[in-house]
Amino acid sequence: MTTSTTSFPKDKMKIVLLESISQSAINAFKDAGYTQIEEYSGALSGEKLERVLKDAKVVCIRSKTQLTKEVIDKAKKLVAIGCFCIGTNQVDLEAANKAGVCVFNAPFSNTRSVAELVIASAIMLIRKIPDKNKAAHAGEWEKDSTNAHEIRGKRLGIVGYGHIGSQVSILAEAIGLRVFYYDTENKLPLGNAEEVSSLKALIESCDIISIHVPGTKQTKNLFDKEVLGWFQNEQILINMSRGDVIDIDNLKRTLEEKRISGAALDVFPEEPKSKAEKFTSPLQNLSNVILTPHIGGSTEEAQWNIGLDVSAKLIKYIENGASIGSHSIPELSLPKMEETHRILHIHKNVSGVLSEINSKISKLNVNILGQYLSTNFEVGYVVLDISKNDSLDALKELKSIQHTIKARILY
CATH class of the missing domain: 3.40.50.720 (NAD(P)-binding Rossmann-like Domain)
Incomplete structure (x- = not known):
């Protein structure tokens, strides 16, 4: 078997x-x-x-x-x-x-898909494409280079240099952007990216800011009124991380005051649960703003x-x-074992359970060919590889242990 x-x-x-x-x-x-x-x-x-x-x-x-x-x-x-x-x-x-x-x-x-959308959004915003697209649909011919720029040579600031942030870094550098990043943990840079010591320094020194942080209590409204106040140089802001990272009402005011020249958001504090539900946002109909329906990885x-x-x-x-x-x-990486029965035992992580498991197995004179254990704060996970003849009796004994949550013969 x-x-x-x-x-x-x-x-x-x-x-x-x-x-x-x-x-x-x-x-x-x-x-x-x-x-x-x-x-x-x-x-x-x-x-x-x-x-x-x-x-x-x-x-x-x-x-x-x-x-x-x-x-x-x-x-x-x-x-x-x-x-x-x-x-x-x-x-x-x-x-x-x-x-x-x-x-x-x-x-x-979906790291690559999100990273590509970030780069695409940055190019669209720095060229003022949302405004020119809207004008063209309205029959207006805005063939003008005013405030439209190449992305090459601009400074991209990445907030959160994890798997997606670092992938954005690689793509950005490949098309000529200078890359800087800020992270609460020390991260080794890829390519020529440079670490910045503070979020404020990153915002004040970069042309484009792209957010890639997890959704935690610490990151909720990370970009609040104070942080958005650091935008003074008509930067571009992109958020493809979590919807509650930005204070949307204050972002709207910052855009209206032209302290941010453009924004792209793929995530929002409140999102429709289905296509039938209407999407509303304070950012709708603002100039040079791209709103997409959480499609970064789609x-x-x-x-x-x-x-x-x-x-x-x-x-x-x-x-x-x-x-x-x-x-x-708890995480366990397990080898394959031939000619055995494998029993999984998940239990509350309290003292004495492993001792009781070993005691019951010992009383049955079961031949244990392999035993693996991992725990977290709440539960323990034990995997036993035993001889085939003893598996049913062993399972019955393991299920009788007081703090057992689940026990089963895997094979």
């Missing part, structure tokens, strides 16, 4: 895909032998979501489906959640952690790569127990 065979029949393992998950993920599940796949084009909520997840082992979502504590607690058979996007804000990670449900996402698969290439990435993580967890990249269960 090998790790490609699970104790739970693959044809009975229900996998639910919501929000038009890429065909690459569906292909991956089918190629791995899973046949009970349910697809839904949109997000689900309420009783319909709970009904669909009642017997599901795996659920795959994008950003609109909200997996709250109530939803997770009612999905008793759920083993894993796949977020086919960058973030995991739509999942109650604490509830998933306590329920022993593994949560994966794709933090890097390219066919990015969605295809996300589908491959997250489905691979889910399949590895289902079939091997490997949890690298998990946001809930």
Whole structure:
């Protein structure tokens, strides 16, 4: 028996895909032998979501489906959640952690798509294309070079030099921009990029500012009235990170006062939950402003790569127990073990559990061929590779341990 065979029949393992998950993920599940796949084009909520997840082992979502504590607690058979996007804000990670449900996402698969949109937006704004486009649609011929510039030689300031910020850095330098960056953590520069010691210094010294920070309490309204007050030189501002990073009302005033000459936003504090819901923003109809509907990572290439990435993580967890990249269960990278049974044990992270596991296994005279442990603040994750003859008795004993959350024979 090998790790490609699970104790739970693959044809009975229900996998639910919501929000038009890429065909690459569906292909991956089918190629791995899973046949009970349910697809839904949109997000689900309420009783319909709970009904669909009642017997599901795996659920795959994008950003609109909200997996709250109530939803997770009612999905008793759920083993894993796949977020086919960058973030995991739509999942109650604490509830998933306590329920022993593994949560994966794709933090890097759409990096290139976002970076390309940043560069494209910067070029459009520095050439005043939004205004000229609007005029042309209105029948006006504004063939004028006033305040339209080449991007070559300009100074780009990147706020947050992570995976996307550094990718923007590479593309920007390739087309002739001088790149500077500010990050709260020390980051090694790529190419000729230069680190700046403060956000204020970055803003005051650069022509274009592009924001690439995570959504945290520290970054909420990072660009508030004070920070926006540092813009005095008609810079360009681009935000492709999180919608609540900028104080939108103060950004509007800064644009109207011409202290910022143009802005491109792909994310907003409040976004429609569906195409049927109307989008409104204080920035609508302002001069030289590009507003896009959270499409930074919405390219066919990015969605295809996300589908491959997250489905691979889910399949590895289902079939091997490997949890690298998990946001809930402690991470474990596991080797393949032939001619064994593998048992997964997820438990509350309290003292004495590992000792009790070893005690119960010892009393059964079980031959342990491999044991792996990882913990976080809430839960512990133990994987045991044991001889085949002892697996059912061992599983029964492990399930009887007081602080057990989930225990199952993987194969």
